[in-house]
Amino acid sequence: MTGDVFDPEQLSRCISCGFCLPACPTYAMTGDEASSPRGRITLMRALQDGSLPPDDATLAEQSSFCLGCRACEPVCPAGVEYGSLLEQWRVHQWRGWRRPPVARALMLLVEQRWLLRLSGLVRRAARGRPATPRQAGPTPGAAPAPAAGPTPGAAPAPAATAGSAAPGGPGAQLMLGCVERGLYPAVSRAAHALAPELAVPTAQGCCGALHAHNGDLAGGERLAERLGEDLPGTIVTTSGGCAAHLASVLGADRVRELSTWLAGRPTDTELRVDGRRARVALQDSCHLRNGLGVFAEPRALLRQVADYVELPSAATCCGAAGTYSLLRPKESRRILDAKLDEIEAAGVDLVVTVNPGCLRQLRTGLRRRRSAVRAVHLAELLARVQSPTPPA
Ligand code: SF4
Ligand code: SF4
Numbered sequence: 001m002t003g004d005v006f007d008p009e010q011l012s013r014c015i016s017c018g019f020c021l022p023a024c025p026t027y028a029m030t031g032d033e034a035s036s037p038r039g040r041i042t043l044m045r046a047l048q049d050g051s052l053p054p055d056d057a058t059l060a061e062q063s064s065f066c067l068g069c070r071a072c073e074p075v076c077p078a079g080v081e082y083g084s085l086l087e088q089w090r091v092h093q094w095r096g097w098r099r100p101p102v103a104r105a106l107m108l109l110v111e112q113r114w115l116l117r118l119s120g121l122v123r124r125a126a127r128g129r130p131a132t133p134r135q136a137g138p139t140p141g142a143a144p145a146p147a148a149g150p151t152p153g154a155a156p157a158p159a160a161t162a163g164s165a166a167p168g169g170p171g172a173q174l175m176l177g178c179v180e181r182g183l184y185p186a187v188s189r190a191a192h193a194l195a196p197e198l199a200v201p202t203a204q205g206c207c208g209a210l211h212a213h214n215g216d217l218a219g220g221e222r223l224a225e226r227l228g229e230d231l232p233g234t235i236v237t238t239s240g241g242c243a244a245h246l247a248s249v250l251g252a253d254r255v256r257e258l259s260t261w262l263a264g265r266p267t268d269t270e271l272r273v274d275g276r277r278a279r280v281a282l283q284d285s286c287h288l289r290n291g292l293g294v295f296a297e298p299r300a301l302l303r304q305v306a307d308y309v310e311l312p313s314a315a316t317c318c319g320a321a322g323t324y325s326l327l328r329p330k331e332s333r334r335i336l337d338a339k340l341d342e343i344e345a346a347g348v349d350l351v352v353t354v355n356p357g358c359l360r361q362l363r364t365g366l367r368r369r370r371s372a373v374r375a376v377h378l379a380e381l382l383a384r385v386q387s388p389t390p391p392a
Pocket of ligand 1: 019
C-alpha cells in the first residue's frame with residue numbers, strides 16, 4: 001500500500017461524472033479513458049491504495065503524457081484540484097533519478113544565476129531569425145508606415161532599482177522571469193515601458209514553477225518563497241504560468257499578471273497593417289486561465305488597439321506546457337500543428353501570448369511553416385503601439 005502519495009481529501013473529491021473529458025486534449029487525441037482526467041484520477045487512486053504497483057508502466061506513461069494544462073478544472077462540478085494532484089503524482093513518479101534528464105538540467109540551470117546569464121549566449125538561436133520586412137508588417141497607427149512592426153527589443157531597457165516603493169502600488173515590482181530573461185529579455189523591457197511605475201530589482205531568482213511541475217514540489221515552494229522575499233509587496237509578471245504558481249504559494253493578493261495590472265488604461269493609438277487596423281488573436285496561458293481565471297483582461301487590451309479575432313481553441317493548450325515540448329515532442333507537435341492550422345485559417349496578422357513558453361512554441365511553429373503570421377508577447381505589442389519610435 002503506497003498510501004501517502006496524494007492528499008486523501010483532494011483525491012476523494014472526484015465523483016467520476018466525466019464532465020472533464022471533452023475539455024482534455026490528451027483524451028481528444030487518443031479517446032482512451034486512461035488518458036482522460038477521470039481515468040488518471042482512477043490511476044492515482046489505484047496507486048494510493050496499492051492496487052497498482054508504484055512502478056506500473058501505465059502510471060509512468062499517463063503522468064508524463066498529461067500536459068498539466070488544467071483545462072479539466074474549470075469544468076469540474078466537484079472542485080477537483082487536478083493541477084495539484086498532478087504535482088503530487090510527479091513527485092512520486094519522477095523522484096530522484098527517475099526525473100527526465102532534460103527537466104533535471106533545466107531545474108539546475110534556473111537555480112544558478114551565473115548559468116542563467118550564460119544561457120543568453122544561445123538566446124539568438126532560440127528566438128529565431130530576425131523578422132523580415134514582410135513579417136514585420138503591422139505598425140502603430142500613430143506612426144508613418146515603416147517596415148518595422150512590433151519588433152522584440154523595441155522598448156527601452158528597464159532601469160534596475162533596489163526595489164523601492166512604486167507610485168502605481170506600494171512595493172509593486174516587475175518579475176523578470178528566468179526563462180524570459182534568457183530567451184526574451186525584450187518582453188520585460190516592453191513591460192517596464194508600459195508600466196514605468198514598477199520597480200525592477202536585479203536580485204531576483206526563479207519562481208519555482210518549473211520545479212513544482214517536474215516532481216520537486218518542495219523545491220518549487222522554496223523558490224517561490226525566496227522570490228517573495230526578493231520582491232516584497234505586489235509581484236507583477238509577464239508569465240501566466242509563473243503567476244499561477246506564485247499565487248498558489250504566496251497567495252493571489254501578492255501576484256498580478258501584466259494584463260490585470262494594465263487593465264483599464266486608455267490608449268488612443270492603434271496597430272495598423274497594410275493601411276488597415278491589424279487583426280490579432282490571443283493564445284491563452286493555460287495556468288493563467290484555468291488556474292487564476294484570467295482571460296478577459298488581455299482580450300480587452302487587444303480590442304483597444306486592433307481587431308480582435310477569437311480562435312476557436314484559444315483556451316486550449318498549444319503543446320508548450322512547460323517542459324512538455326521537450327519531453328514529449330511528438331505529442332506536442334501534434335497539438336501545435338492543429339493550433340497553427342487554426343491560426344492561419346483565421347487570417348490574422350499576429351497571434352499574441354501571455355506566457356514565454358507559449359511564445360516560444362508558436363514562434364517556432366510559425367517560423368517552421370514560413371507563415372506570414374507572427375507571434376508576439378502582449379507586452380511587446382502594446383509597447384510598440386504606445387511608443388512607435390522608442391529611444392535607442
Ligand atoms: S475530475 Fe471533476 S469533472 Fe472529471 S470526473 Fe472527476 S468530478 Fe467529474
Ligand atoms: S491537465 Fe490537461 S491534459 Fe492533463 S488531464 Fe487535465 S485537461 Fe487533460
